[in-house]
Amino acid sequence: xxxxxxxxxxxxxxxxxxxxxxxxxxxxxxxxxxxxxxxxxxxxxxxxxxxxxxxxxxxxxxxxxxxxxxxxxxxxxxxxxxxxxxxxxxxxxxxxxxxxxxxxxxxxxxxxxxxxxxxxxxxxxxxx
Numbered sequence: 001x002x003x004x005x006x007x008x009x010x011x012x013x014x015x016x017x018x019x020x021x022x023x024x025x026x027x028x029x030x031x032x033x034x035x036x037x038x039x040x041x042x043x044x045x046x047x048x049x050x051x052x053x054x055x056x057x058x059x060x061x062x063x064x065x066x067x068x069x070x071x072x073x074x075x076x077x078x079x080x081x082x083x084x085x086x087x088x089x090x091x092x093x094x095x096x097x098x099x100x101x102x103x104x105x106x107x108x109x110x111x112x113x114x115x116x117x118x119x120x121x122x123x124x125x126x127x128x
Contacts, residue, residue, distance in 0.1 A: 024068070054079075057095060059104075061114050071114040075102040090117075099123075 011019070038046070057079050061071040078097030085092065089107035103118040 055097075057098070059093060073114065073116065075104070075116055076100050076119070 010016070035043070055078065057074050057076040058072055059075050059079060060069060061073075062068070063070045075093045076095030076098035078095060079093050079102075080096040081094035083092045084090075084106075089105070091104045091106055093102045093104060095102060099122050101120040101122075102116045103120070105112040105115055105117045107113055
């Protein structure tokens with residue numbers, strides 16, 4: 001009984017989730033005319049463009065609580081691994097193509113949040 005009353009007042013969990021996501025749906029819907037205006041060839045080109053951006057080391061920071069893409073930045077060619085260090089509020093991204101590790105600041109109190117603050121390089125070893 002109490003649950004039914006609360007659901008009527010504040011809505012069900014599904015209704016609250018739909019309300020939270022509605023602005024994102026509207027934002028995505030606003031992009032539809034731009035995408036529809038693309039020819040099939042241009043749309044294929046977009047796929048190639050995004051694949052290349054990822055291969056070049058572009059990282060996307062997505063905040064699921066908003067939900068929104070927060071930032072994109074380069075970490076080096078071929079990012080292949082990610083480790084979060086919560087106590088230090090940093091992330092480490094392994095750059096397979098550039099043979100390095102990028103250190104990314106995740107601390108909201110810093111001006112460098114979501115920026116690469118250090119790159120740790122490793123010597124290349126050539127097979128014999």
